[in-house]
Amino acid sequence: MHLSRYFLPVLREVPKEAEIVSHQMMLRAGMIKQSAAGIYSWLPLGLKVLKKIENIVREEQNRAGAVEILMPTIQSAELWKESKRYEAYGKEMLRITDRHEREMLFGPTAEEVVTTIFRDSVRSYRDLPKNLYNIQWKFRDEVRPRFGVMRGREFLMKDAYSFDLTADGARAAYNRMFVAYLRTFARLGLKSIPMAADTGPIGGDLSHEFIILAETGESQVYCHKDLIEGAIPSADTDFDEDLSPIIKAWTSLYAATDEKHEAERFAKDVPADKQVSARGIEVGHIFFFGTKYSEPMGARVQGPDGQMVTLQMGSYGIGVSRLAGAIIEASHDKDGIVWPVPVAPFEVGLINLKAGDKDTDAAAEGLYDKLQAAGIDVLYDDTDERAGAKFATADLIGLPYQLVVGPKGVKAGEIEIKTRKGGAKETLPIEAGLAKVIEAVKQQRVLV
Amino acid sequence: MHLSRYFLPVLREVPKEAEIVSHQMMLRAGMIKQSAAGIYSWLPLGLKVLKKIENIVREEQNRAGAVEILMPTIQSAELWKESKRYEAYGKEMLRITDRHEREMLFGPTAEEVVTTIFRDSVRSYRDLPKNLYNIQWKFRDEVRPRFGVMRGREFLMKDAYSFDLTADGARAAYNRMFVAYLRTFARLGLKSIPMAADTGPIGGDLSHEFIILAETGESQVYCHKDLIEGAIPSADTDFDEDLSPIIKAWTSLYAATDEKHEAERFAKDVPADKQVSARGIEVGHIFFFGTKYSEPMGARVQGPDGQMVTLQMGSYGIGVSRLAGAIIEASHDKDGIVWPVPVAPFEVGLINLKAGDKDTDAAAEGLYDKLQAAGIDVLYDDTDERAGAKFATADLIGLPYQLVVGPKGVKAGEIEIKTRKGGAKETLPIEAGLAKVIEAVKQQRVLV
Numbered sequence: 078m079h080l081s082r083y084f085l086p087v088l089r090e091v092p093k094e095a096e097i098v099s100h101q102m103m104l105r106a107g108m109i110k111q112s113a114a115g116i117y118s119w120l121p122l123g124l125k126v127l128k129k130i131e132n133i134v135r136e137e138q139n140r141a142g143a144v145e146i147l148m149p150t151i152q153s154a155e156l157w158k159e160s161k162r163y164e165a166y167g168k169e170m171l172r173i174t175d176r177h178e179r180e181m182l183f184g185p186t187a188e189e190v191v192t193t194i195f196r197d198s199v200r201s202y203r204d205l206p207k208n209l210y211n212i213q214w215k216f217r218d219e220v221r222p223r224f225g226v227m228r229g230r231e232f233l234m235k236d237a238y239s240f241d242l243t244a245d246g247a248r249a250a251y252n253r254m255f256v257a258y259l260r261t262f263a264r265l266g267l268k269s270i271p272m273a274a275d276t277g278p279i280g281g282d283l284s285h286e287f288i289i290l291a292e293t294g295e296s297q298v299y300c301h302k303d304l305i306e307g308a309i310p311s312a313d314t315d316f317d318e319d320l321s322p323i324i325k326a327w328t329s330l331y332a333a334t335d336e337k338h339e340a341e342r343f344a345k346d347v348p349a350d351k352q353v354s355a356r357g358i359e360v361g362h363i364f365f366f367g368t369k370y371s372e373p374m375g376a377r378v379q380g381p382d383g384q385m386v387t388l389q390m391g392s393y394g395i396g397v398s399r400l401a402g403a404i405i406e407a408s409h410d411k412d413g414i415v416w417p418v419p420v421a422p423f424e425v426g427l428i429n430l431k432a433g434d435k436d437t438d439a440a441a442e443g444l445y446d447k448l449q450a451a452g453i454d455v456l457y458d459d460t461d462e463r464a465g466a467k468f469a470t471a472d473l474i475g476l477p478y479q480l481v482v483g484p485k486g487v488k489a490g491e492i493e494i495k496t497r498k499g500g501a502k503e504t505l506p507i508e509a510g511l512a513k514v515i516e517a518v519k520q521q522r523v524l525v
Numbered sequence: 526m527h528l529s530r531y532f533l534p535v536l537r538e539v540p541k542e543a544e545i546v547s548h549q550m551m552l553r554a555g556m557i558k559q560s561a562a563g564i565y566s567w568l569p570l571g572l573k574v575l576k577k578i579e580n581i582v583r584e585e586q587n588r589a590g591a592v593e594i595l596m597p598t599i600q601s602a603e604l605w606k607e608s609k610r611y612e613a614y615g616k617e618m619l620r621i622t623d624r625h626e627r628e629m630l631f632g633p634t635a636e637e638v639v640t641t642i643f644r645d646s647v648r649s650y651r652d653l654p655k656n657l658y659n660i661q662w663k664f665r666d667e668v669r670p671r672f673g674v675m676r677g678r679e680f681l682m683k684d685a686y687s688f689d690l691t692a693d694g695a696r697a698a699y700n701r702m703f704v705a706y707l708r709t710f711a712r713l714g715l716k717s718i719p720m721a722a723d724t725g726p727i728g729g730d731l732s733h734e735f736i737i738l739a740e741t742g743e744s745q746v747y748c749h750k751d752l753i754e755g756a757i758p759s760a761d762t763d764f765d766e767d768l769s770p771i772i773k774a775w776t777s778l779y780a781a782t783d784e785k786h787e788a789e790r791f792a793k794d795v796p797a798d799k800q801v802s803a804r805g806i807e808v809g810h811i812f813f814f815g816t817k818y819s820e821p822m823g824a825r826v827q828g829p830d831g832q833m834v835t836l837q838m839g840s841y842g843i844g845v846s847r848l849a850g851a852i853i854e855a856s857h858d859k860d861g862i863v864w865p866v867p868v869a870p871f872e873v874g875l876i877n878l879k880a881g882d883k884d885t886d887a888a889a890e891g892l893y894d895k896l897q898a899a900g901i902d903v904l905y906d907d908t909d910e911r912a913g914a915k916f917a918t919a920d921l922i923g924l925p926y927q928l929v930v931g932p933k934g935v936k937a938g939e940i941e942i943k944t945r946k947g948g949a950k951e952t953l954p955i956e957a958g959l960a961k962v963i964e965a966v967k968q969q970r971v972l973v
Contacts, residue, residue: 084592084655086646110642112597113629118642119595127595144532147567147575149560149679150598150662151619151631168624171599173631176616176666181561183599183621183631194558194566198534207532214598214662218624231597 078423080458084121087470097293099405100225102414106474108401108422115222115230122474123401125422127233130400131212133264133419134235141257141316143208143237148190150214154180156189159374169217171230183216188370188392191238195388196376202242202386205378206250210237212397226402227358228295233398239391242380244367247389251283251365252320254393256310258287258361259327263309263525265400266417267407269360270304272332276364286334287361291406294356299338301330302351309525334359358403365391414475415498418521423456425514426476430464430483440487444480444511451515472497477521478514526871528906532569534558535918545741547853548673550862554922556849556870563670563678570922571849573870575681578848579660581712581867582683589705589764591656591685596638598662602628604637607822617665619678631664636818636840639686643836644824650690650834653826654698658685660845674850675806676743681846687839690828692815695837699731699813700768702841704758706735706809707775711757711973713848714865715855717808718752720780724812734782735809739854742804747786749778750799757973782807806851813839862923863946866969871904873962874924878912878931888935892928892959899963920945925969926962 086107094111095101103109108123119127135145151173157163171183184190191209199207212235222230239250255271262269267289274286288298290305310323331347333339334357343352370376371388380386396403408415418424425448429441441457448455456476458467464483471479481493492510495502496517505513534555542559543549551557556571567575583593599621605611619631632638639657647655660683670678687698703719710717715737722734736746738753758771779795781787782805791800818824819836828834844851856863866872873896877889889905896903904924906915912931919927929941940958943950944965953961 082590082592084594084646084657107646110645112638112641113599113601113627116597116599116601118597118638120642121592121594124593124595142530144530144569145572146532146569147572149564149566151561151564151664151679153561153564171621171623173619173621175619176668179561190560190566193560194568197558198532198555209532216599220624231599 078456080456081460083456085470085474086120087473095225097224097227097406098409099227099293099402102405102409102473103225103402106414109226115219115228117226117229117231122422126401126416126420127398129420129422130265130404131233131235131397134261134395134397135212137257137261137264138210138235138237140260140312141208141253143210143257145211146194146209147211148184148187148213150183150216151181152184152187152190154182156193157182160189160192160370161373162189169219171216171218185215185217186392186394187211187213187236188238188390189374192370192374192376192390195240196374199240199378202378202380206239206241206246208237208239208250208253210235210393224402226398229398232396235395235397237393239393240376241389242378242386244389247365247367247391249320251363251391252324253316254363254391255285255324255327256314256316256320258363258393258395259307259309260312260525261395262287262289262360264523265404265420266524267360267404268305270298270300270307270332270357271327272298272300272334273328273337274334274362275336276366283365285363286359288334288357288359289403289407290353290355291358291403292356293406294358296357296359297335297338298333298355298357299343300332300353301347302353304330304332305353312525358406359396360400360403361393361395363391363393409475412469413473416475416477417524418477418518419524421454421477422474423454423476424478424518425453425455426471426474426479427455427457428467428471428479428481429457429459430467430481432459432461434484436487437482437484440507441482444482444492444507447511448515453515453518478517480510480514526904528904529908531904533918533922534568535921543673545672545675545854546857547675547741547850550853550857550921551673551850554862557674563667563676565674565677565679570870574849574864574868575846577868577870578713578852579681579683579845582709582843582845583660585705585709585712586658586683586685588708588760589656589701591658591702591705593659594642594657595659596632596635596661598631598664599629600632600635600638602630604641605630608637608640608818609821610637617667619664619666632661633663633665634840634842635659635661635684636686636838637822640818640822640824640838643688644822647688647826650826650828654687654689654694656685656687656698656701658683658841672850674846677846680844683843683845685841687841688824689837690826690834692837695813695815695839697768699811699839700772701764702811702839703733703772703775704762704764704768706811706841706843707755707757708760708973709843710735710737710808712971713852713868714972715808715852716753718746718748718755718780718805719775720746720748720782721776721785722782722810723784724814731813733811734807735811736782736805736807737851737855738801738803739806739851740804741854742806744805744807745783745786746781746803746805747791748780748801749795750801752778752780753801760973806854807844808848808851809841809843811839811841857923860917861921864923864925865972866925866966867972869902869925870922871902871924872926872966873901873903874919874922874927875903875905876915876919876927876929877905877907878915878929880907880909882932884935885930885932888955889930892930892940892955895959896963901963901966926965928958928962
């Protein structure tokens with residue numbers, strides 16, 4: 078992409094309304110623009126990140142055997158009356174009356190919708206197990222939306238729903254999502270820690286939050302230090318096998334959010350030098366809730382013995398849009414964002430120090446074509462901004478590698494490569510520099 | 526994908542509530558499920574089609590130089606008061622009051638939102654021209670939603686918005702979208718005809734609808750027969766060049782929707798044997814409306830002479846979810862859907878006639894692996910349904926090629942290939958059949 082043809086409205090000043098660094102940097106880097114309180118437009122750079130996150134989430138859901146559907150944003154209140162959640166959900170639910178005076182709502186979650194889909198379509202235990210997920214915009218009418226996309230009102234969520242004949246089957250489904258989540262967050266360049274958690278308005282009696290540690294985290298969390306470097310299940314994990322050994326390894330060490338924290342047990346079970354007490358950001362939440370929805374909504378199948386069995390269900394959420402902010406909280410410096418390669422809006426920034434100079438333009442265009450041909454996602458700064466502004470923008474938007482082309486370098490047959498993380502610079506012969514950057518990008522695309 | 530692990534709830538009977546063939550077939554093929562009046566969930570098969578359509582639309586927008594953003598579904602009523610459309614829009618707008626009693630709405634279109642993004646970010650004519658598009662769910666509270674996704678209330682739309690300094694520049698932007706639309710619909714396997722149209726609530730004085738002909742079309746249309754086989758601009762069209770010769774070729778022959786139809790001119794300008802009077806389905810609509818939004822909303826940039834200039838704008842819509850239905854209306858037979866390869870949910874259906882038979886399973890699994898390795902999107906029917914039901918399902922869901930593997934064929938080293946369009950069958954040695962299907966699929970992926 079040529080920057081002159083792109084839409085990248087960067088801000089030089091820190092916007093006053095933004096309290097935390099991810100919100101500030103997303104606004105400054107031209108990733109998002111607020112449209113109403115807690116409601117954002119995603120500008121091109123932000124949307125590219127969002128799509129990359131979404132796609133990694135999708136790939137890991139598919140790998141774990143979940144099947145993608147798409148449920149609508151607007152739901153009928155009738156469904157929520159069936160599950161008895163309509164009154165209970167409170168003011169966070171955006172309630173709507175349509176032109177025929179029917180009660181509707183903008184879905185904050187979709188247990189009811191997916192349960193009716195399943196109830197009306199599946200008749201036999203032979204069609205189980207199933208896990209249906211969707212990646213769709215949700216709305217929660219937060220009383221005080223803030224922190225940009227970290228606590229917005231309209232947000233993109235991946236929500237999966239598992240259907241099983243037995244509680245053991247549902248537990249296996251829960252384990253598959255547990256493993257998928259460990260892989261998902263690791264692929265996004267994050268260290269996530271599953272923590273025992275309360276179930277809140279979703280209900281049920283087994284639940285884990287996936288938390289990443291960050292100073293600006295919204296909640297206090299406690300865990301064993303070894304969990305921060307826990308082993309991530311590999312890409313060839315067989316999801317048809319029993320995954321409980323992996324779950325056991327991750328849950329046998331102490332980890333809990335504030336609500337579930339037991340100070341005495343923490344002090345007793347965790348050696349003092351391994352006790353981590355920190356702020357955390359929730360990026361995923363999984364629930365097993367048995368028949369909480371299937372029972373009142375009548376979701377049953379015929380079992381092997383011909384008897385009707387009420388389905389055992391779980392649900393599994395990932396905050397996709399929130400992750401864009403969470404990754405920045407976990408990876409930035411004073412100059413701007415430091416994107417991990419798998420979610421970087423562009424993998425390489427190509428900077429032309431003297432746009433309009435014939436030889437420099439030719440060299441830069443040649444590099445651009447070669448990077449494109451190698452399948453590298455590259456943003457080419459071909460504008461007539463001064464060099465300092467170009468460097469500042471490249472640092473701010475956080476592309477993992479910067480390739481700098483100027484008239485002097487072109488004469489000498491050299492380019493400069495800057496690695497955003499750490500800031501190391503080196504000057505290399507053009508072809509060697511090109512090859513090095515391409516190789517580095519390709520190596521980091523898949524982190525686990 | 527193994528069918529046993531998929532979620533494909535097909536219906537054997539025609540649902541009573543569905544009036545038109547695309548609605549019937551989408552329900553029967555397990556593509557969609559109604560959740561409320563005019564509001565649908567997209568089940569896995571339907572979602573795959575929707576994503577393929579969306580992606581072709583996206584590729585052609587990018588090719589034409591438009592840049593993708595994503596605007597929220599929920600908008601502030603304040604914006605619509607600025608443009609003076611809030612009262613005028615009527616009951617089709619889904620109006621919402623949030624917990625703080627603020628007036629909000631579910632966007633039926635996004636001229637206001639995008640104009641504020643542009644107004645607040647762009648200062649100089651040097652940043653023009655720009656075209657920002659998004660593919661997002663919209664809501665229009667139709668008084669009588671019907672025809673499935675063809676006239677739903679919640680629907681997926683691609684909407685693009687161009688910003689130019691001059692009316693001539695805006696006309697060039699209009700032409701780029703005109704060409705992009707011709708290519709988009711051709712790539713979807715559709716023959717679209719641009720027709721002079723009324724501008725309705727969007728406003729402006731230049732507008733074309735892109736119409737495909739189908740018996741069930743919602744509106745009466747009139748055109749010169751030669752337009753049905755009009756030349757589609759090639760993939761290497763240079764969008765920086767003057768495209769008006771292409772537009773001229775497409776607009777010099779008579780074509781008009783009912784509202785714009787002039788019977789006398791039609792009779793005079795079009796030879797009798799070239800007069801087409803038919804039903805049409807609108808799949809796209811483009812508008813040039815100058816300063817209709819930029820003037821009241823104050824969207825101006827500094828021109829080359831330092832004076833402030835009010836932006837010239839256009840907007841460009843494609844009904845992405847509607848297209849899923851429109852393609853079926855244009856391509857089906859009595860047994861089901863006949864998908865063009867580029868939008869087929871799977872390109873090949875692999876049918877195992879005797880799942881559980883060791884040799885047949887081995888042969889089918891081998892073919893599945895080879896098709897996957899060749900990059901073919903394949904649905905493998907590994908269920909224990911009887912053969913007749915498998916064939917009926919394969920025809921109903923309309924996969925372009927069916928590869929049939931049975932115990933007899935495996936012994937003879939042969940497979941049967943059925944081409945869904947036309948129904949031709951042939952029996953070939955396994956490797957030759959495989960190679961033939963792979964080749965056929967690859968050839969049809971890109972139609973123009």
